[in-house]
Amino acid sequence: METYIYNKGNFVKATKWLLFKRYVKNLFYKYKLVNTNKYKLVKYEDLKYYFTLSPKEYEDAKKLYKDKGTISYEFYPLGGLGWGVKIHTKNNEIFDITDFSSI
Numbered sequence: 001m002e003t004y005i006y007n008k009g010n011f012v013k014a015t016k017w018l019l020f021k022r023y024v025k026n027l028f029y030k031y032k033l034v035n036t037n038k039y040k041l042v043k044y045e046d047l048k049y050y051f052t053l054s055p056k057e058y059e060d061a062k063k064l065y066k067d068k069g070t071i072s073y074e075f076y077p078l079g080g081l082g083w084g085v086k087i088h089t090k091n092n093e094i095f096d097i098t099d100f101s102s103i
Helices: 016-029 055-068
Strands: 004-007 010-013 071-077 083-089 094-096
Touching: 055 071, 055 083
Parallel strands: none
Antiparallel strands: 004 010, 071 083, 083 094
């Protein structure tokens, strides 16, 4: 039984040399250096913009979380009025919980 591996865009017959070469290459690419400064956390005071929910939006989001499970937030512009909030559920449902009285 012959073994084939994917090499440079094609499937080729696996030879001992190609298997050894792949093994050595994977040893070097297994561990990568990461620039930890790129992913550091910043305090809210250092941020230029950040979004918050009004108390009504927060209660609506909490209720949706209890009813639907996992949710994600989407903030969208309201054309000069401010920002609106949409909630996406894991079932691909979208709820607009924008509180227009707080704008």
